Amino acid sequence: MRKLTYKIEDHVIAKVLGIQNFTTDEAAVLELVKNAYDAGATKVDLSFFESSLVVKDDGKGMSLEDIKNLWMHVGKSDKGYLEVDQNNENRILSGSKGIGRFALARLGSCVKLYSKKKSFETVKWETDWNESYVEIEENKSDWSNGTEIHIYDLRSVWRKRRLEQLKVFLERTYNDSKMSIRIISENYNVTLSNYFPKPEVGINCKSYIHLDIKSGELFVNVKSDEFNDYAQSFLPDINIKEFEFKQNINVLLSNWDNDGRDSIDEGDINKLIDELGDFSAEFFFNFKASKNDKAKYEYKYTVTDTVLSKGIVLYRNAFSLSSYDGNKDWLNLNARARKSPAAATHETGAWRVRENQIAGFVCIDKEENPLLQDLSNRQGLDENIYYHLLVEVISLGLKEFERYRQSIIRAIKKHKESEQGVSSKTDNIITKLLSKKCKVQELSDIEEKQLLSEIQDLKESLRARIGTEREAQARYEYDVRLLNVLATIGMKVATGAHEIYNDRNHYISSYDNIENALKDYDMWDILQTPEYTRISTKNIPKIIEKGRSSMKRIVRIIDTVLQKSEVQRFIPKSVDLKGLIEDIVRQWKADYNRVNFNLDIQNGIVLNLSDDVLWTIFDNLILNSIQQNSGNVIITIEVTVKNNTIQFNYHDNGKGLAKKYLARPRLILEPHESTRNGGHGLGMWIVYNTILSLRGEIDSIDGYNGFNIIFHIREMSSIGN
Known part of the structure; x- marks a missing residue:
């Protein structure tokens, strides 16, 4: 059998891998900068003329054999993971696919390349993308090493405004200091500086958030100078300057299903986290506060002296992935804010940082995170399950900052309200x-x-x-x-x-009619013999009995739904608390025979409220106990009067709270917090809002030995002995 190889025309390669492969001219220029970096250059100059561009670096250069065997071999690369440059510093190389050189075709129609490797002669390579030539260049021997590329007949015009845009783009994209980049043109000569400065709270951000993901653990460190030092005096339980958090990611990601894309069990999550690898992120939080809010919430600044442009950049080692250069909301910050649009002052809603309030970057590594894979054109990532896991873990880190900041603002608001109440009486x-x-x-x-x-x-x-x-x-x-x-x-x-x-009567009687018909046809006794009842799926008497029982249950549930939506249930009236809770329990026992209740309720407590309020609280609590636990469940409800408030103690003997909530159980009160697949995470949020509406508060939540919640309310009209 004869071996065959593909043949392809030069102009086709230039069109497919160059002109069409790079989405923008800036992305093509970036590719040439990356090549200079991978060559170990300490500097690269981009010199723009009227119709040409010269890219010159002091990298290791290429020999004649390199041009023939590597440069002209499409898809072949000699680049590994790491090399030591001429300053004896380690560089993690960005390229590996052997197609980046075709960025030249995107920029111009003709190219001349001069390159010199130490101890070798200067080589000249040129092409018009139809034919390519190479030769030794004897007239250019005044340099020791490097590469100089002349691109002619530029496909775009590069005026000053366009060069300024290129500068900003490259500054955002390049995240290293081992190589300087200079852009030169007529009346324009600029050396690029670092886009992200050293974080200084109070100078270039109000809060600085650092995330580290190491060996399956999430580390969050927040440094803040957002609030006046005076606020610390009345917030003894919160450090307003610094916050730290550490937790296993698999605990925080319990029942994560990748937004319904995948079915993932706990073992799979551990494996995915390990395969994703370690990474880090840094965020600068800032916003402009009104003068009124500045005084009201003890903000130290209206806005800081330096404000960074919004956007989160995703860096793979020294360079960003060009589709993740901060111009698109790839972390879905706006979607998070739309899903939970509460202000930071909201009593129960979860505040989410807005896209225009945060800047920063995420750092991944070519070798540490190999499953975060480039698209073939290197203009983005394959948005596979590991990409979605990356985004989810970053979101978890941001949530910790959001909770920390919201806890401070809520506490300041509460203090100000109590302070205002005292001063108004003087x-x-x-x-x-x-x-x-x-x-x-x-x-x-x-x-x-x-x-x-x-x-x-x-x-x-x-x-x-x-x-x-x-x-x-x-x-x-x-x-x-x-x-x-x-x-x-x-x-x-x-x-x-x-x-x-x-049609309820029809549904219930249908099973009786089927059974009576089988008896009339003398088939019922036959169907009850062992021969016909041996296989459960063909045991007709058993199937009929189960259907009858299920239908009765469905009808009871329908009756409950209609009863609870009746208008009179929403009209306030005098209600005997013990009788009302007994009614609630009776309803649940009728629908779930695996649930048992122990009630210890003080007699004579009469409330002035509508039925729906306490039904809402206890329906959600009982439903949670049933959904979170299989098998028999014992629920204990105790109610007493203490200090002119009604104290409720609710407990079940189930498995308790998920690991992620054990240390911080009040997180379950936030909207959209759930570890149950398909759960909406609103049940406990509704419970909390209802308790607050009754001038009450949740005193404690415990999830170690079953689930226990203690709360009190003040809405009452009279209390018996």
């Missing part, structure tokens, strides 16, 4: 004037100054009240958005329930 000049205890003409100089100060305070208070009302409006808009989704689902269910309800 006597003042305005109060005396309004009560006619004194007249303006009778005020002393000191009292006049105090009056002016009080008027100014009133103006500030009015502004603050307007701001508070706006926050409340935003908070309720957020709550309504989430609840509208659930309400819409509920209406669809109720509509279907009405249709089933109208």
Whole structure:
């Protein structure tokens, strides 16, 4: 059998791998810069003329044999992972596919290349992309090593504005200091500087977030100078300057299903995390605060002196992947904010950082993260499961920063509200004037100054009240958005329930009619013999009995759905608490015979509220206990009166909270927090909001020995002995 090899025309290669392969001229220039870096150059000059470009570096250069055997061999590369450059520094090489040289075709129609390797003669290679030639260049021997590429008949015009754009692009893209890059043209000579400065909180960011992913663990370190030092005096439990967090990633990713793309068990997640490898990220958080908010939330700055352009860059060693150079929201920050649009001041909603509030970069490694694979044109990554895992882990790190910052703002807001309540009770000049205890003409100089100060305070208070009302409006808009989704689902269910309800007698009697018909045809006794009941899937009497039992249960559920959506359930009235909880328990026991209840409820507690409120709390708690646990479940509910509040203690004997929540159980109160596949993560958020609406609070949550939650409410009309 004769061996064959492909033959292809030069102009076809230039078109496919050059002109069409590189999406922009800037990406093609970057490819030439990468080649200089991989050649060990300490500097590269990009000199633009009217119709030509000269790229000159002081790298190791090429010999005649290199040109013949490597440069002209498409798809072949001698580049490994790491090389030592002429300054004895290690460089991780960016190229490996052997097609980057065709970036030249994207930029111009003709090329002349001069290259010299130490101890070798200068080589000249030229092409018009139809034919290529190589020879020894005897007239260019005044250099020891390097490469000089002349690109003629440029396909684009490079004026000053375009060169400035190229400068910004290359600065964002190049993330190393081993090689300097200079852009030269008429009246333009600029050496590129580092795009991302050394992080300095209070100077170029309000908070700096560093993520490290090592050996399957997530490390988060936050340094902040966002808030006035004074705020620390009334926030003893929170360090407003620094925050650290460490956790196994597999614990945080329990039941991760890659947004429904894959079915992944715990063992698979451990394997995927290990295969993904270690990486790191650095983020600069910044935003412009209003003057009113600056005073209200103890912000130290309206905005810092230096503000970095938004965008997150993904670097693979010294260079970014060009489709991840900060211009697209590849971390889905906007989608995260849309899903959870709460302000940082929201009592229960989860604040998410906005795309325009953060800049930074993520660093991956060619050898450490081999499964984050380039597309063939090197203009992006294959968005496989490892890419999605990378994005998810970064999102987990950002969540820790978001929770930390929101906890500070919530605490400051709470302190300010209590402080305002105290100051409003003090006597003042305005109060005396309004009560006619004194007249303006009778005020002393000191009292006049105090009056002016009080008027100014009133103006500030009015502004603050307007701001508070706006926050409340935003908070309720957020709550309504989430609840509208659930309400819409509920209406669809109720509509279907009405249709089933109208035919409920038919559904239940159908199984009786089938059984009676089989008896009338003298088939029932035969079907009950061992011959016909041996196989469960063909045991007709058993199938009929199971169907009858299931249908009765469905009808009970339909009755419950329709009953709970009746208008009168939402009308406040006097309610006996013990009787109401007993009704709730009775309903659940009818639907789930594997659930048992122990009730210890103080007699004589009467509430003035609508039925739906406590049903909402306990329905969600009981549903969670059932969904999280298989087998028999014992639920204990204790209710007592203490310090003019009603104390509730709810406990089940199940498996308790997932690992990720054990140390920080209040995370389950955040919206969209769930470890159950297909779970919406809103149940406990609804419970918390309902308790707050009753002027209550959740006192403690524990998930080590079963699940336990203790909370109190203050909405009551009378309490018996």
